[in-house]
Amino acid sequence: MSETVLPRGHNVQTKARILAHTEVAPGHWRMGLAPETDFPRAEPGQFVMVGLGIAAPRLWRRPFSIHRQADGRLELLYRVVGPTTRAMADLPLGAAVDLVGPLGQGFRVAEGLGRIILAAGGIGAAPMVFLAETLVGRRQRSCEIEVFLGGRSRSDLLCREDFQRLGLAVTVTTDDGSDGEHCLVTVPLEQATDRRLPDLICACGPPAMLRCVAQMALARGVACQVSIETLMACGLGACLGCAVRGSDPAAGYRHVCRDGPVFDAGELDWSVPVETIPR
Numbered sequence: 001m002s003e004t005v006l007p008r009g010h011n012v013q014t015k016a017r018i019l020a021h022t023e024v025a026p027g028h029w030r031m032g033l034a035p036e037t038d039f040p041r042a043e044p045g046q047f048v049m050v051g052l053g054i055a056a057p058r059l060w061r062r063p064f065s066i067h068r069q070a071d072g073r074l075e076l077l078y079r080v081v082g083p084t085t086r087a088m089a090d091l092p093l094g095a096a097v098d099l100v101g102p103l104g105q106g107f108r109v110a111e112g113l114g115r116i117i118l119a120a121g122g123i124g125a126a127p128m129v130f131l132a133e134t135l136v137g138r139r140q141r142s143c144e145i146e147v148f149l150g151g152r153s154r155s156d157l158l159c160r161e162d163f164q165r166l167g168l169a170v171t172v173t174t175d176d177g178s179d180g181e182h183c184l185v186t187v188p189l190e191q192a193t194d195r196r197l198p199d200l201i202c203a204c205g206p207p208a209m210l211r212c213v214a215q216m217a218l219a220r221g222v223a224c225q226v227s228i229e230t231l232m233a234c235g236l237g238a239c240l241g242c243a244v245r246g247s248d249p250a251a252g253y254r255h256v257c258r259d260g261p262v263f264d265a266g267e268l269d270w271s272v273p274v275e276t277i278p279r
C-alpha cells in the first residue's frame with residue numbers, strides 16, 4: 001500500500017484489531033475495532049479510510065463513516081457491494097485493518113435547538129446513529145429529536161432498535177411496503193416538516209433522497225445538512241477525484257473528503273448530480 005500523506009488536522013494512521021464482526025442484516029455487517037494507538041475523538045459524520053493491508057489496486061483504502069465511537073473503540077456499519085467490502089466481510093475476529101482518520105467535516109449541530117429531524121436511507125443509517133447518540137448524550141431535554149428511517153425493503157432497514165433504544169420516535173418506510181409506511185421516506189418527512197418546521201434536518205442516504213430532502217428544506221428555509229458520498233481515491237484532499245459542484249460558482253468545486261462529506265444543503269448545486277456513483 002502506498003505511503004499516505006496525512007492532511008493537517010487531528011487524525012492518525014493506525015492498525016486496529018477486529019473485536020466484533022456481525023452480519024446484522026443480509027449483506028450488512030457491523031465491525032467493532034480497537035485501534036492500536038489513541039484514536040482522536042471524532043465528530044458524527046466524519047469518516048475513516050480503511051485499508052486491508054493487501055497491495056492490490058482494487059483493494060485500496062475505502063471510506064466508511066464512523067458508526068460509533070466509545071471507550072477508545074470504533075464501530076463501522078457497512079454494506080457489501082464490491083471487492084473491498086467482500087474481503088472485509090471475510091475478516092475473522094482478531095484480524096487487523098489499517099485506519100486513517102477521523103477525516104472530513106461532520107455534522108455541526110448548535111446547542112439549544114428545539115427540534116431536530118434525522119433522516120436515514122439504507123446504509124445512510126451508519127453515521128446517523130453516532131449523531132443521534134451524540135445529541136441525546138448532550139442531555140438537552142428540551143430538544144425534540146425525530147428519526148425517519150427508509151429502506152427498499154424490510155431487510156434494508158438498519159439500526160431501528162438503536163434509535164428506539166435512545167428513546168427517539170422512529171417513523172419507518174419501505175419502498176415495497178414490507179415494513180412501516182409503504183412510500184419513500186421523504187413523504188412522512190415532508191409532512192412532519194410542514195406540521196412544525198424543525199430547526200435542523202440532518203440526512204444521509206441515497207443521492208435521490210438527499211436531493212429531495214435538500215430541495216424540500218431549502219424551499220422552506222429550514223437549515224439542512226446532508227452527508228454525501230462520492231468515489232474517493234485518497235480521502236485526503238490530494239487527488240481531487242471527489243469534486244462536486246458548489247452552489248456558488250465563484251467558490252468552484254467542493255471536495256467531499258475535505259469540505260464534506262457533510263455539507264449545508266445550500267452549499268451544493270442540486271441542479272446537477274452531486275454524486276458520481278449510481279445507487
Ligand SMILES: Cc1cc2nc3c(=O)[nH]c(=O)nc-3n(C[C@H](O)[C@H](O)[C@H](O)COP(=O)(O)OP(=O)(O)OC[C@H]3O[C@@H](n4cnc5c(N)ncnc54)[C@H](O)[C@@H]3O)c2cc1C
Nearest residue numbers: 062063064065077078079081082083084085126229230261
Ligand atoms: C464519506 C463516505 C462514507 C461512507 N460510509 C459508508 C458506510 O458507513 N458504510 C458503507 O457500507 N459504505 C460507506 N461508504 C461507501 C463505501 O466507501 C463503498 O461502498 C466502498 O468503497 C465500496 O468498496 P468495494 O471495493 O467493496 O466496492 P467497489 O468495487 O469500489 O464498488 C462496487 C460497486 O459499488 C459502487 N460504489 C462504490 N463506492 C460507492 C459509494 N461510495 N456509494 C455507493 N456505491 C458505491 C461502485 O460504483 C460499484 O458499482 C462511504 C463512502 C463515503 C465517500
Ligand code: FES
Nearest residue numbers: 235237239240257
Ligand atoms: S478523495 Fe482525493 S481529494 Fe477527495
